Amino acid sequence: MRLNFSQNVKSALRALMANKLRSALTMLGIVIGVGSVVALLSVGTGAQASITGQISNIGANVITVYSGSRNNFTPSGAGGGATAPLTYEEVQELKGLAGVAAVSPQVQSRQTLKYQSSQTSAQVVGVEPDYATVHPDQLDHGRFISAADVTNKSRVVVVGSQIVTDLFGGLDPVGKSIKINGILFQVIGVMKEQGSGGFGFSRDSTTYVPITTAMARLSNTRVGNQKSVSTIEVSASNSDSIDTALTALKTKLRTLHKIGVGETDDFTVQSQSDILSAATSVASTLTVFLGAIAGISLVVGGIGVMNIMLVSVTERTREIGLRKAVGARRRDILYQFLTETLVLSIVGGVIGIVIGAAISTAVSASGVMTTVVSPESIALAFGFSAAIGIFFGLYPANRAAGLKPIEALRYE
Amino acid sequence: MIEIENITKVYQMGETEVRALDGVSLKIEDGEWVAITGPSGSGKSTLMAILGCLDSPTSGAYKLDGIDVAKMRDDQLAAVRNKKIGFVFQQFNLLSRTSAVENVALPLLYASGNHQRDRATAALAAVGLSDRLGHRPNELSGGQQQRVAIARALVTEPSIVLADEPTGNLDSKTGKEIMALFDELHRTRGITVIFVTHDPAIAANAQRVIHIQDGMIA
Numbered sequence: 277m278r279l280n281f282s283q284n285v286k287s288a289l290r291a292l293m294a295n296k297l298r299s300a301l302t303m304l305g306i307v308i309g310v311g312s313v314v315a316l317l318s319v320g321t322g323a324q325a326s327i328t329g330q331i332s333n334i335g336a337n338v339i340t341v342y343s344g345s346r347n348n349f350t351p352s353g354a355g356g357g358a359t360a361p362l363t364y365e366e367v368q369e370l371k372g373l374a375g376v377a378a379v380s381p382q383v384q385s386r387q388t389l390k391y392q393s394s395q396t397s398a399q400v401v402g403v404e405p406d407y408a409t410v411h412p413d414q415l416d417h418g419r420f421i422s423a424a425d426v427t428n429k430s431r432v433v434v435v436g437s438q439i440v441t442d443l444f445g446g447l448d449p450v451g452k453s454i455k456i457n458g459i460l461f462q463v464i465g466v467m468k469e470q471g472s473g474g475f476g477f478s479r480d481s482t483t484y485v486p487i488t489t490a491m492a493r494l495s496n497t498r499v500g501n502q503k504s505v506s507t508i509e510v511s512a513s514n515s516d517s518i519d520t521a522l523t524a525l526k527t528k529l530r531t532l533h534k535i536g537v538g539e540t541d542d543f544t545v546q547s548q549s550d551i552l553s554a555a556t557s558v559a560s561t562l563t564v565f566l567g568a569i570a571g572i573s574l575v576v577g578g579i580g581v582m583n584i585m586l587v588s589v590t591e592r593t594r595e596i597g598l599r600k601a602v603g604a605r606r607r608d609i610l611y612q613f614l615t616e617t618l619v620l621s622i623v624g625g626v627i628g629i630v631i632g633a634a635i636s637t638a639v640s641a642s643g644v645m646t647t648v649v650s651p652e653s654i655a656l657a658f659g660f661s662a663a664i665g666i667f668f669g670l671y672p673a674n675r676a677a678g679l680k681p682i683e684a685l686r687y688e
Numbered sequence: 689m690i691e692i693e694n695i696t697k698v699y700q701m702g703e704t705e706v707r708a709l710d711g712v713s714l715k716i717e718d719g720e721w722v723a724i725t726g727p728s729g730s731g732k733s734t735l736m737a738i739l740g741c742l743d744s745p746t747s748g749a750y751k752l753d754g755i756d757v758a759k760m761r762d763d764q765l766a767a768v769r770n771k772k773i774g775f776v777f778q779q780f781n782l783l784s785r786t787s788a789v790e791n792v793a794l795p796l797l798y799a800s801g802n803h804q805r806d807r808a809t810a811a812l813a814a815v816g817l818s819d820r821l822g823h824r825p826n827e828l829s830g831g832q833q834q835r836v837a838i839a840r841a842l843v844t845e846p847s848i849v850l851a852d853e854p855t856g857n858l859d860s861k862t863g864k865e866i867m868a869l870f871d872e873l874h875r876t877r878g879i880t881v882i883f884v885t886h887d888p889a890i891a892a893n894a895q896r897v898i899h900i901q902d903g904m905i906a
Contacts, residue, residue: 606763
């Protein structure tokens, strides 16, 4: 009966058990390597999932307009061509364009919110009623900003669900008054809870006021005589009219900004899928980057395995000589030592996967960030550790297999 | 039957050539008991390595049971060793942390055939160690360890047993017991026994003594 796999594994285990501490330390290198691959990939995948989830939350037919050209990931104004602010007057011109259902200009600023003795900091967004058309079903109760509120520059506010907790201790705030930037506002509605946006950023503290009120009282967003807006969100009539709306918006803005033929845009118009693919590519770059760092530690672990296997081959030269004397062929010895390395790296790999998954679950549970252990990352880590076993085991095993029986037997 | 014809073995030691064997011709019939003696450095160990198919001669012919083995590749030689030759060494060369019966079964791992454990058990019985199957080498005396090694040499039922100073690490009383065991195996099984030794008392057991000096039969 030729030397088979189970006998090889048995003899490998016996050899590894002969030096328990040494085998354990060698395996630790693989455990750490595989564990960090699994844990760091889960961070990357988790970031990817939360970014994707966050962006799809915004709505599928939404087109976003920014000032400044951001096509090549250059910050606005920094070598990315001219920058011109988007003005509130221009926004009115965009309404009613082909394929456009609703236009929601936004003015954002960071403000301090006070109620009695409590205070908190929140993103305050000045909006028009169309915000609710672009982002439907986000109001929990009360009412949203109305057209009359915008016309009258009313001091009314719709607060995020987090604000209810932070300022009102969970009591219904509708009808109460809070101070924003020292000015009294009446709470008219509460937004629904939307969940953490990942990376510690919460969308639930975002608070909404009429855009005219925001421009008049909360932000210094006057450029010259024109009132500029931060972003404009446009909702396309339906998914088929996204391209029509994109083209119409670009053409209109180029005309308004007096951009000649061949000149680059001083604004950016992005559809939801553009933003999604840009963000996903950033997140997957992050995942690859984290995985590569972890991969380095796995390679270091593999070198440790190779080092120990070389020592083991030298120590067991006489055993190899004896095995050859009683009839072991070259490949019998090769498989024997290769099996030993594989057992080391696969057992180490499995332990590493368990530890990596445990770390990732713990991080997720602690709420620092979302992590997702994907089956692909486990398969990758397992395959990688087995490949390391073969790659780094081959040289020592080959060296053992190539020994001359008579010289090996006489080795002192 | 072993027939070697004008065997030479040359080692290259840096600049100088060392002729360990210089034209040795020899014929050993089936069932003979031969002792190879000679001072250290005479080439007797080299001759033993070549007779045992552990090494190939630089030139010359070697026929083992009519098969030319002088030009065989390493893996073919491994198969020949497995089938036809059993080895017994001065240092026993047993695998530590491995039971007696598993040590004896080792050559069977590299051979075809079933009932490995049964065959190993039978071989241990033939050397009088039926009650030591599960013992590890460090739980056995020197004489018992050498008996395990002899059982390992016998387990594939080879036609030749090559022993290199098999009593060298044993006290004289145990040595005599081991020699008696070889004598019994030789008589009852008709195995060809080849001893390499520098001890004239051990060599005296043999039917024929071949003395090697300076790489040649003296």
